[in-house]
Amino acid sequence: MDASRITERTYWRTWIALMALAAATFGLSFLDLGMLHVPVALLIAGAKATLIALFFMHLVQERGSIPIAVGIWFLLLAILIALTAADVLTRDVMLRPPASGP
Amino acid sequence: MASAGQATRLEPHFQDLAKQTHAARLGMWVFIGSEALLFSALFALYAAYRVAYPGAFEDAAGHTNLALGTIMTAVLLTSSFLVAMSLGRIRRRLARDAVLFLAGAAVLGATFLVLKGMEYAEHFRDGIYPGVWYRASALPGQGANIFFTLYYAMTGLHALHVLGGVLLLAWLAWLVRRGRIDDAYHTPLELGGMYWHFVDVVWVFLWPLFYLLR
Numbered sequence: 001m002d003a004s005r006i007t008e009r010t011y012w013r014t015w016i017a018l019m020a021l022a023a024a025t026f027g028l029s030f031l032d033l034g035m036l037h038v039p040v041a042l043l044i045a046g047a048k049a050t051l052i053a054l055f056f057m058h059l060v061q062e063r064g065s066i067p068i069a070v071g072i073w074f075l076l077l078a079i080l081i082a083l084t085a086a087d088v089l090t091r092d093v094m095l096r097p098p099a100s101g102p
Numbered sequence: 103m104a105s106a107g108q109a110t111r112l113e114p115h116f117q118d119l120a121k122q123t124h125a126a127r128l129g130m131w132v133f134i135g136s137e138a139l140l141f142s143a144l145f146a147l148y149a150a151y152r153v154a155y156p157g158a159f160e161d162a163a164g165h166t167n168l169a170l171g172t173i174m175t176a177v178l179l180t181s182s183f184l185v186a187m188s189l190g191r192i193r194r195r196l197a198r199d200a201v202l203f204l205a206g207a208a209v210l211g212a213t214f215l216v217l218k219g220m221e222y223a224e225h226f227r228d229g230i231y232p233g234v235w236y237r238a239s240a241l242p243g244q245g246a247n248i249f250f251t252l253y254y255a256m257t258g259l260h261a262l263h264v265l266g267g268v269l270l271l272a273w274l275a276w277l278v279r280r281g282r283i284d285d286a287y288h289t290p291l292e293l294g295g296m297y298w299h300f301v302d303v304v305w306v307f308l309w310p311l312f313y314l315l316r
Contacts, residue, residue, distance in 0.1 A: 008190040015183035022175055029314035038152075041310035048179075049303045056186045056299045058292075066128050073135030077142045084146035088153040 158245020164316035171313035181210035182302040204275035211268040
């Protein structure tokens, strides 16, 4: 609970990791990854966001109600994004007439 | 146990400073969660339109300034790091260092805004305006128009958060300088830092979506 457990050394390491990940995603954007282009970019962004939340925002040392609150809002965001994606990705399928039975 | 300084900062409805600080951080996380939902609605909208106009979105993303966007990413990540370091220094009673780190973070935030403004000016010269004012001859079509309207909405909303953050960091630096934040009591610096890190996280997602995925 006490924020003093995270040291400046951790902040340095987090910053170096963040810059390395930024360089990695920058480099990967020039490669032709095809279908993987968007997932890879979002995965790296997610990794950076996780590092920032855990170490800069001290989430790694929080106990009790704070991880629960963060977990719930993360779940709500996932539902928002997943349902939107489910809608737009299945529109073609749903507009097609139903297949006739056997 | 508690010093006189601490006692004046402890509200009467809290048993001790640790419980008060925990409640403050929980409140901050809930606030950040509501902010995240605001931005997520826009990210979901971006996802939906990207599925509808995949080619136009790639072409339009190729038209934003990749070099400026990348520099802005490094600027914000470093600024976040400086804010984290200022908290580390205040805990070690190095208030002068903390003020310098906070001032540096605020300057980087202001630098971000200048770069963003330069990029907007560049777009305006190409006729890239949001919504019905869009008249870019190089990138015609509804898909590109929607991409740049989302671009202005999302980076504009983010830039407003950066502006608020810069003012907040300057205020925190002033509080540290005046001795109102010290090693015993630094909740405002902790919460202000969390806000700044969140603004950084939003940009971490805006950067690939509007610059890299071309």
